[in-house]
Amino acid sequence: MKNVLFIIGGLHGGGAEKALVELLANFDYERYHVTLCVVYYSGIYMSQIPEPVEVIYLYGEKRGYLRDSLKRKSFRYFLKKGSTTLLRWRILYKIREKKFDAIISYIEGNALLFHNLIRHRAKKNITWVHCDLYNYHWTTNFFKLPGYEKSCYMNMDEIVFVSRNAMGAFDKLYDIDIPKHCIYNIVDVEKIRRLVSQKEVLHSVFTIIAIGSLIDVKGFDRLVRVAKMFKDNGYTLSFQILGIGDNKDSLLALCDSLGVSDCVSFLGFQNPPYPYLAAADVLVSTSVSEGLPFVICEALALGIPVVATRTAGSVELLDDGKYGVLTGHDDVSIYEGLKTLVDNQQLHDDFKLKAKERSKIFDVKQTMQKVYHLIEN
Numbered sequence: 459m460k461n462v463l464f465i466i467g468g469l470h471g472g473g474a475e476k477a478l479v480e481l482l483a484n485f486d487y488e489r490y491h492v493t494l495c496v497v498y499y500s501g502i503y504m505s506q507i508p509e510p511v512e513v514i515y516l517y518g519e520k521r522g523y524l525r526d527s528l529k530r531k532s533f534r535y536f537l538k539k540g541s542t543t544l545l546r547w548r549i550l551y552k553i554r555e556k557k558f559d560a561i562i563s564y565i566e567g568n569a570l571l572f573h574n575l576i577r578h579r580a581k582k583n584i585t586w587v588h589c590d591l592y593n594y595h596w597t598t599n600f601f602k603l604p605g606y607e608k609s610c611y612m613n614m615d616e617i618v619f620v621s622r623n624a625m626g627a628f629d630k631l632y633d634i635d636i637p638k639h640c641i642y643n644i645v646d647v648e649k650i651r652r653l654v655s656q657k658e659v660l661h662s663v664f665t666i667i668a669i670g671s672l673i674d675v676k677g678f679d680r681l682v683r684v685a686k687m688f689k690d691n692g693y694t695l696s697f698q699i700l701g702i703g704d705n706k707d708s709l710l711a712l713c714d715s716l717g718v719s720d721c722v723s724f725l726g727f728q729n730p731p732y733p734y735l736a737a738a739d740v741l742v743s744t745s746v747s748e749g750l751p752f753v754i755c756e757a758l759a760l761g762i763p764v765v766a767t768r769t770a771g772s773v774e775l776l777d778d779g780k781y782g783v784l785t786g787h788d789d790v791s792i793y794e795g796l797k798t799l800v801d802n803q804q805l806h807d808d809f810k811l812k813a814k815e816r817s818k819i820f821d822v823k824q825t826m827q828k829v830y831h832l833i834e835n
Contacts, residue, residue, distance in 0.1 A: 685721055
């Protein structure tokens with residue numbers, strides 16, 4: 459039996475976190491012993507970790523708030539100073555004397571940072587990149603020393619990207635000559651369709667749904683302003699936003715100031731989100747940057763037409779507009795893209811069929827075989 463260690467920052471409601479939970483749900487635990495190291499023991503997906511997975515955490519709430527708060531502050535302090543000595547001690551203390559056939563940091567940032575500190579404990583080191591780092595280099599706060607992030611990537615044996623466009627963007631940022639692969643996230647189409655029946659969701663008007671963490675990169679402020687444009691032009695539509703995050707209060711305030719609180723609803727985190735998604739008429743993604751937006755994959759599985767801003771992931775999933783509507787990043791472009799499907803029922807129905815057709819690219823068994831091959835070769 460091979461020992462595999464996954465490292466991730468936390469298990470909050472993001473696409474990468476959900477992708478890891480889906481990956482672990484499909485793992486062959488007769489062949490692999492899997493350990494999951496979570497930097498912060500928190501997040502809505504913690505309860506969905508499969509039972510065979512051994513979970514360790516570096517910072518968490520199990521031993522009291524004060525103690526944990528001090529540890530988190532020390533982590534941020536040493537990151538700011540660019541010092542890794544105590545961070546190395548922290549993760550080595552947690553894994554004790556364990557050695558692994560493979561260590562996989564499943565996201566950028568602190569997962570890669572801690573992975574680099576214990577890479578000598580694995581026969582093979584693999585890291586995953588879930589975003590377009592060239593256009594949205596969000597990880598700089600974790601790597602204060604010049605060139606340190608690049609060196610961490612160079613210390614890996616293989617780098618996996620969730621889309622080819624994300625891989626191309628990475629190559630613009632860092633010239634690193636090590637094996638690179640593209641593996642789409644696990645998208646269990648049959649499971650998604652099956653879970654739709656868990657809840658009945660009904661709408662009386664044309665409904666546009668958006669799903670994701672309420673953070674800057676998701677661009678939900680754009681959607682609120684677009685809702686205002688539709689309302690001013692006489693449309694009666696419903697906009698639903700599913701997710702939680704730090705920007706909730708500012709988004710609610712924006713809705714109030716623009717007078718769209720009656721047509722824009724914030725429904726929080728919904729698990730599963732599929733009954734809401736299946737009942738909607740259109741999924742919209744207003745993100746500034748995406749490596750492979752998981753929610754678009756889910757919409758395709760359910761045959762929901764997609765309107766998305768041009769990002770590395772949306773362009774690839776929608777095949778440059780063949781399977782959905784791609785827009786620019788300005789409010790007017792998003793408005794016009796949505797308007798084409800609101801006004802044109804035939805076009806809307808055509809994209810429903812194309813969405814289901816595109817979902818055929820997702821194959822759970824094939825994806826898992828690629829992951830096993832990476833670990834063992």
